[in-house]
């Protein structure tokens with residue numbers, strides 16, 4: 001049976017990471033952007049993978065709403081969760097804010113795919129916040145977030161062992 005990767009994104013890193021993950025998973029994989037498509041037939045899939053990105057501590061509303069509305073059905077599948085976020089130390093809190101508790105407890109894999117602060121396409125407010133975040137990171141000598149490709153590799157390996 002097929003695997004579903006369902007994701008939400010604001011500036012595209014989560015889309016890129018979801019598509020890279022899809023390439024590495026064996027068998028049939030559908031990679032769907034919930035920002036564009038809100039009707040998804042979960043019955044068509046075995047493994048479900050949900051991912052989104054974090055802004056001011058929260059995932060995109062569409063992901064939160066989808067998981068809340070479909071919780072019962074989601075819990076009938078093997079589930080993995082991932083986040084793209086800038087502050088890795090906050091991963092656990094970000095995850096708890098992003099997904100219903102029962103889905104988190106049920107999920108076998110919960111992974112941070114790192115983050116990217118690319119101001120090119122950002123709206124004014126986000127650009128301003130990002131510049132402040134970058135300044136504060138530089139002041140504290142902290143590295144800027146970057147996408148974690150090893151985390152994709154790791155999740156794909158775990159899932160492929162389950163799918164085989």
Ligand SMILES: Cc1cc2nc3c(=O)[nH]c(=O)nc-3n(C[C@H](O)[C@H](O)[C@H](O)COP(=O)(O)O)c2cc1C
Pocket residue numbers: 008009010011012013014015052053054055056057058084085086087088090094114115116117118125126127129130
């Ligand atoms: C305005 C703004 C607020 C953010 N807030 C958070 C946050 O609260 N916690 C966090 O870990 N990352 C935060 N980030 C980092 C994003 O989660 C990160 O850039 C992520 O890669 C965005 O993914 P996307 O391009 O798929 O939307 C923020 C980024 C921006 C631009």
